[in-house]
Amino acid sequence: MYARILGLAAFAACLAMPVFAAVALSDAAGSYTISPGASSIRFTIGKAGGGGLDGAFARFKGTIRIDNSDVGRSAVNLTIYPESVGTGQNRIDAFLRSDAVFDTANSPEIQFRSTSVKRTSDTTALVTGQLTARGKTFAEKFTAELGGLKGGTIKFHVTGKVLRSRYGMDVGTPIYSNVVNFDMTLTGRRG
Template sequence: MSLRILSAATLIAVGLLGDTASAVALSDAAGRYAISNNGSSIRFAIGKIGGGGLNGAFGQFKGTIRIDGGDIGRSRVDLTIFPDSVGTGQGRVDAFLKSDAVFDVANSRQITFRSTSVQRTGDNSAVITGQLTARGHTFTEKFTAELQGMKGGQISFHVSGKVFRSRYQMDVGTPIYSNIVAFDMQFSGRRG
């Protein structure tokens, strides 16, 4: 029942590329963007044998996206998630997720994702590879990002990926609950 987070990973589609109709010049998207909690979300799902499973979200996170207009591969994504903000809509489950069995929020207050490479895969998409750190364990993770819009200094991405909980010592409940955590994230940021 634990989540191996990412971090969103993380995360973010820095490999940005144009509006949804056509690619924009990287010079148009170039800049540093602060991820806003308004219009952004980090959701996760963990499957369960027989159906159902666990769905939740993180309410507090922060990060930046830096798009290099000259070389998209030099772009960066940095994301910090605060696991104490996890919410499933079930108080007992939330308390368990915050306990030392899963996130151990008393000793591990942050989950971080720091990109190491951004590879453009299409006009509006990229794969972001980076280091995800949770509970003192760091592993390389990949997330797919899709640019959804860019207007007036505001940019938005849809980011998804899957992370193995066991890597981060959060695999309590397996095999009844899947070892895979699926992330579905929306990030909105303003240039500045």
């Protein structure tokens, strides 16, 4: 009877533990290709008086490499195709693609290349890198949180803030915020 109760208690304790808590760095080590179908790159821009702009990019590609012996040597490379921007409003999407914002005719890609990865907890890291948009490059920081590892698939929740004026996209300020909030789910397949 006591063995059965202890067994049930141990099983319940395992269920209560987050999935990622059991992931060791050595288990996550390797190279991953970001799967756009299982990932999302969303953004929001606030507006004075409320509201604002919410959108997402439908096309992007990238890789994640996790170094087992030195997390600092891990790397993230991401390419976003801004012509794939979507807000649910065709007029706004066309404006965002124009030379007033993304200038997709002359700048078809936005690129992020990490320069450092610093582990901040068992499941989080601060990823610093070079973001290039419209021919301008600046250092940016993003927080990545491990969401799980299962069957060769890894998932991260990534957040960060970027000042759009640095990249020549400050049209509409100060009515629309200069700060772009990114909220991403990046899912990668090992291999």
